[in-house]
Amino acid sequence: xxxxxxxxxxxxxxxxxxxxxxxxxxxxxxxxxxxxxxxxxxxxxxxxxxxxxxxxxxxxxxxxxxxxxxxxxxxxxxxxxxxxxxxxxxxxxxxxxxxxxxxxxxxxxxxxxxxxxxxxxxxxxxxxxxxxxxxxxxxxxxxxxxxxxxxxxxxxxxxxxxxxxxxxxxxxxxxxxxxxxxxxxxxxxxxxxxxxxxxxxxxxxxxxxxxxxxxxxxxxxxxxxxxxxxxxxxxxxxxxxxxxxxxxxxxxxxxxxxxxxxxxxxxxxxxxxxxxxxxxxxxxxxxxxxxxxxxxxxxxxxxxxxxxxxxxxxxxx
Numbered sequence: 516x517x518x519x520x521x522x523x524x525x526x527x528x529x530x531x532x533x534x535x536x537x538x539x540x541x542x543x544x545x546x547x548x549x550x551x552x553x554x555x556x557x558x559x560x561x562x563x564x565x566x567x568x569x570x571x572x573x574x575x576x577x578x579x580x581x582x583x584x585x586x587x588x589x590x591x592x593x594x595x596x597x598x599x600x601x602x603x604x605x606x607x608x609x610x611x612x613x614x615x616x617x618x619x620x621x622x623x624x625x626x627x628x629x630x631x632x633x634x635x636x637x638x639x640x641x642x643x644x645x646x647x648x649x650x651x652x653x654x655x656x657x658x659x660x661x662x663x664x665x666x667x668x669x670x671x672x673x674x675x676x677x678x679x680x681x682x683x684x685x686x687x688x689x690x691x692x693x694x695x696x697x698x699x700x701x702x703x704x705x706x707x708x709x710x711x712x713x714x715x716x717x718x719x720x721x722x723x724x725x726x727x728x729x730x731x732x733x734x735x736x737x738x739x740x741x742x743x744x745x746x747x748x749x750x751x752x753x754x755x756x757x758x759x760x761x762x763x764x765x766x767x768x769x770x771x772x773x774x775x776x777x778x779x780x781x782x783x784x785x786x787x788x789x790x791x792x793x794x795x796x797x798x799x800x801x802x803x804x805x806x807x808x809x810x811x812x813x814x815x816x817x818x819x820x821x822x823x824x825x826x827x828x829x830x831x832x
Contacts, residue, residue, distance in 0.1 A: 519569040519821055525580075531618055533584070533611045535602035540588035541581040541615055545573040550648075550832065551621045553612070554580045555639075557630030557654070560749030561736075562587025570627065570651075570824050575832040579624070581615060583608055583635075585749055593745035593752075596705070600752045605759045609639050616646065625831055627651040627824075629815055630788070634658045634758060637765045637772075637796075644771050651827040653780040653820065654813045655793040657765045658758040666787050667694050667754070670724055673786050677723035684716030699751035702744065711740060717747040724787040727812035769799035777803035778827040782811030782820060 528542035545568075552571055556563045563580040571578050584603045585593035593600065612635075616624065625648050628636030633652040640647045656662060671678025682690050689697035701713035722733045736742045777800055779793045790807065797805040806827075811817035815824065 519566065519825060520572060521569070522565065523568050523573050525568075530588075530590075531581075531611075531615060533607075533614055535607070536591070537584050537602065537611075538590050539581050539584060539611055539615070541579065541619075543577060543579050543619070544568050545571060545576045545578045547577055549573075549575050549577040551619075551624035552576045552578050552828070553616075553624045553626050554578065555612075555626065555628035555632035555635045556580075556583065556586070557628075557632045558586060558746060558749060559583065559631045559635075559753045560586045560593060560746040561631075562589075562742075570821075571828050572832050576625075576828070579615070579619060579621070581611075584611065585745060592741065593748045594741040598748070600748065603749070603752065604756070605635065605638055605753070608635055609642055612639050613643060613646075622646075623648050625649045625651065625828070627828065628653075630654045630656055630813065631658070631753075634760075634765065637769070638758075638760065640775065641765065641768045641771045644775060647772075647775050649831045650772070650775060650777040651780070651824065651831070652777065652793075653815060653824055654785060654788060655779055655781055655796065656788050657763075657792055657796065658753070658760060660757060660762050662788065662792065663695070663754050663757065665789070666724070670787050674723050677720060681716060681720040681723075684713060693755075695751050695755045698747070699755055702748045702751060710744060714740070714743040714747040717751070718743045721750075725813045727784045727786060728817065731814070731817075766796050766799050769796055769803075770801065772803070773801040775802065776831070778830070779803055779805045780820065780823045780827065781805065781807060782813060782817055783807050783809045784812040784817075787813050 525542035525544045530538045562582045582589040626636045633655045685697035781793045808819040811820045
């Protein structure tokens with residue numbers, strides 16, 4: 516198995532106006548004449564990272580990364596006071612991907628996505644299968660009602676202390692109801708004391724459920740208050756709307772991906788996103804392959820995950 520490729524700088528970057536007042540940051544790296552590959556980050560709202568460039572052999576690939584609406588270096592950022600999130604939806608993001616493809620003059624590309632990025636990758640590929648050559652998905656989510664209910668309530672059975680703190684972060688009257696709605700209201704509250712505490716509580720929960728190894732270290736981005744607020748606002752915004760997807764549609768429509776080779780990589784210990792999701796997806800997607808990483812949870816930094824992702828992109832190089 517391969518490890519990450521060495522660090523690499525971007526060779527080109529820019530801000531693309533995508534409508535509704537949004538401008539998304541994009542960058543390319545690797546071989547300008549190489550095989551095009553698109554990276555879709557998680558979250559929603561995580562933003563792209565420099566390590567995502569390193570999943571690909573830079574001699575073979577022209578790698579495209581971008582910050583989805585409201586995240587990373589895209590503007591306006593979701594942490595902005597008075598932010599309007601109404602034009603930040605899954606259909607908007609799918610349209611942004613197509614606009615970026617056209618802007619860069621790319622005919623077809625491999626699509627890689629992790630966590631929320633796998634949901635977005637599936638939504639894009641099922642709408643534009645002719646634009647996708649292969650797919651590499653990891654820590655897979657399809658953002659169904661059952662998945663959202665599990666990650667915000669059910670999985671608390673495995674993390675009772677952290678879940679109790681998470682539940683206690685909303686007013687007592689809301690604790691037995693919809694925690695996503697309750698947190699979303701707090702995150703959009705104009706008082707910084709209120710929304711900053713809600714962002715911290717939400718992110719503490721997100722960090723807790725991926726820590727399946729004793730030596731797990733939270734990603735340093737959670738130290739940034741602007742990241743925490745923008746991230747939590749976008750996650751709750753997308754989850755309260757079930758990502759604007761008909762429940763289960765991504766698995767039901769996976770037959771649209773027939774002919775597109777897909778590698779699905781998932782940790783056996785991914786408690787927040789159980790293995791049954793990619794297992795069901797693989798059964799409905801002709802030509803896909805499921806790779807189960809025995810010692811990994813949801814975090815792409817867990818043992819065996821990075822090696823499996825790089826091996827998959829190497830296979831398609």
